[in-house]
Amino acid sequence: MTSLPAPTSKKLGLVIDLDICVGCQACATSCKEWNTGGYSAPLSDHDPYGADPSGAWLNRVHSYEIGEGEDSRTLHFPRACMHCEEPDCVTVCPTGASYKRQEDGIVLVNPDTCIGCKLCSWACPYGAREYDHDDGVMKKCSLCVDRIYNDTLAESERIPACVRACPTGARAFGDLGDADSDVSKSVASRDGYGLLEDFGYKPVNKYLPPRPRRNSNIEAGTQASETIPAADNSATEKLFAWADRVLSR
Amino acid sequence: MLVVALALVTVGLLSSMLHLGHPERAHRAFSQWRSSWLSREGVAAILTYIPAGLMGLIWLFDWDTKSLPLLAILAALGASVTVYCTGMIYASLRTIRHWNLALVPVFYLAAAAATGTLLFLLILAIFDQVPLWVAISGVGSLFVALMIKRSYWYRIDRDKGNYTTAMALGIETEAKVRPLTPPHTMPNFVMREMGFRVGRKHATKLRRVTLACLFILPMLFVALAMTMSWAQPLYTLALISAAIGIIVERWLFFAEAEHVAMLYYGTDRA
Numbered sequence: 001m002t003s004l005p006a007p008t009s010k011k012l013g014l015v016i017d018l019d020i021c022v023g024c025q026a027c028a029t030s031c032k033e034w035n036t037g038g039y040s041a042p043l044s045d046h047d048p049y050g051a052d053p054s055g056a057w058l059n060r061v062h063s064y065e066i067g068e069g070e071d072s073r074t075l076h077f078p079r080a081c082m083h084c085e086e087p088d089c090v091t092v093c094p095t096g097a098s099y100k101r102q103e104d105g106i107v108l109v110n111p112d113t114c115i116g117c118k119l120c121s122w123a124c125p126y127g128a129r130e131y132d133h134d135d136g137v138m139k140k141c142s143l144c145v146d147r148i149y150n151d152t153l154a155e156s157e158r159i160p161a162c163v164r165a166c167p168t169g170a171r172a173f174g175d176l177g178d179a180d181s182d183v184s185k186s187v188a189s190r191d192g193y194g195l196l197e198d199f200g201y202k203p204v205n206k207y208l209p210p211r212p213r214r215n216s217n218i219e220a221g222t223q224a225s226e227t228i229p230a231a232d233n234s235a236t237e238k239l240f241a242w243a244d245r246v247l248s249r
Numbered sequence: 250m251l252v253v254a255l256a257l258v259t260v261g262l263l264s265s266m267l268h269l270g271h272p273e274r275a276h277r278a279f280s281q282w283r284s285s286w287l288s289r290e291g292v293a294a295i296l297t298y299i300p301a302g303l304m305g306l307i308w309l310f311d312w313d314t315k316s317l318p319l320l321a322i323l324a325a326l327g328a329s330v331t332v333y334c335t336g337m338i339y340a341s342l343r344t345i346r347h348w349n350l351a352l353v354p355v356f357y358l359a360a361a362a363a364t365g366t367l368l369f370l371l372i373l374a375i376f377d378q379v380p381l382w383v384a385i386s387g388v389g390s391l392f393v394a395l396m397i398k399r400s401y402w403y404r405i406d407r408d409k410g411n412y413t414t415a416m417a418l419g420i421e422t423e424a425k426v427r428p429l430t431p432p433h434t435m436p437n438f439v440m441r442e443m444g445f446r447v448g449r450k451h452a453t454k455l456r457r458v459t460l461a462c463l464f465i466l467p468m469l470f471v472a473l474a475m476t477m478s479w480a481q482p483l484y485t486l487a488l489i490s491a492a493i494g495i496i497v498e499r500w501l502f503f504a505e506a507e508h509v510a511m512l513y514y515g516t517d518r519a
Contacts, residue, residue: 003281003283003284004284023430053435054435054436054441056438057433057437060432060433060437061432062432062513063428063430064414064426064427064429065426065429066420066422066424066426067425068424074429075418075420088341088343088344090284092285092286093281094277094279094280094285094287094288095274095277095278095280095281095288096277096281097277113277114271115271115272115274115275115277115278116269117269117270117278117287118442119338121438121439122342122344122508123343124344125343126510126513127511127513130437130439131270132270135270137270193419194419195417196412196416196509198411198412199343199509
C-alpha cells in the first residue's frame, strides 16, 4: 500500500558529518558491493570498463568548491535516500511497490511488484532513486535492511555497509526518533539539518555542517609579516633574525 | 467514431504499458488509486471502457437506443476524468516547478478537447456531414488551448526557481558553489532521465513550431474548410498539423521541466 503508514516513533536513518567527510568514495563502493548481492540485487552496470560507463548506485559522493580563490573550501557531499517521513516517492507509486515500513520508517521498493514506471524518481528532490535497466525496476538505498537485522552477522557488522566502510567516521547510523540516541545527540549539539526541508517531505537523514575554519589565510599572512629584526649588529642577533625570517615563511 | 476512439484509447494504454520496465505487471498499477494519480489515470481509463463498450454493443446488435445519450455522457465524463488524472500526474510533482501548476491539468483537458474535435471533424467530413457548430467549436477549442498554453509559458518564464545549489546542500553561504569532482565520470540515470539537453537548447524554436502546428495552422485549415465544399483534405491537414504540434509540445513540456535534483549536478537554480 503506497499510502503512508501512521507515524511511528522509530526513525532509522543516517547522520553524515560534512566536517570530516574526505570524499574517498568508500561508502559508495562498499554500498555497491553489498547491495549488488543484497536486497536490491543486482545493481547492473552497463559498459563498466568502456567509454560510456553507467549503472545503478544507491549512494553518490559529490565534491563541491564553495567560494573562490584563497577563501574557497572543498565540501565532500554523500547523497542517498533520506528515508523521509512523508515522501512523495511512496505516494505516487501506482502499484504499492514503493513503500514505507511502519516498524522502523525505512523506505523500500519491492523488486517483485515494481513495474519500472520511474515516476518515484521524478518525485524525489534528492535524485536518490536510480533505475536498473537490466532488472527493469527502481533501485534505492535500503538502509542495508538485510544487514541491520541480520542475526548471521557479527553484532558489529549489523550497520549499513556505508557506515561500516567510512574510514573517518563521518557516517553514523541510529534511531533519529529517539532523542537519547547518539545520532540524535550529535544532531542536537552540531545543529544538524535535513536537506531541502521546504519540500515538507521531512527527511530523516541529517547532515552535520562543516565547522568554521580555524585559521584563515589572511591571519596566517599577517603573522608571517611580523618578523623580529636584529636588536643590534652582533652576529648572534643577526642569526636569530635570520632564523625568525626563515621560520616565519 | 466509437471504433476510432476505442482503438486510440487502446493504443494509448498499450504504448504506456510497453514503456514500463515490467509490462507484464501493469495490472498492479490499478491498485493504488487512493494516493497515486498514475493509478487513478489507469482506473479511470479502464472504467471508461464500460459505457463506451456498451455503446459499441448497442450499435452492433441494434438494441433499444434510449440509454445511448446517458452512456455517451458517461463515456465523455470518463475520458475527461482520465485526461485530468494524466495532467495531475505531472502537476502533483513538487520537484518540478514547471509542472507543479494548476494550469497543467487545465491545458491537458483543453488540448484533449481541441485535438479530439479535430479528429471528430475529419470523421464527420469523411461522411460529408459537418455541422457548422462543430467546426466553430473546433476553432474555439483550439483558441482556448492556445490562450492557456501562452499563459503557461508566461508563467514558467517568470519563475526563475526558488532553490539554489547551496540550498540543496544546506550550506549557508553567499559564495559561489560549483561542482569540483563529480560522483561519476559519465551521466547517470538521474541526469539522463531529467537532462533533455537538445530540447532545452532549442526551446524557443520548438515553441514556435508548437504555436504554428498545434494552434495557428489547424485554426486556419478549419476556418477555410467552413467556407469550402471541398473540405476533407483541409480537415486532414488540420489533424496532421495538430498531431505534429502535440508531439513537439509533449517534448517541450518535458524538455523545459527542470528537476530540483539537478542542483546537485551543476544547475544553478531550480
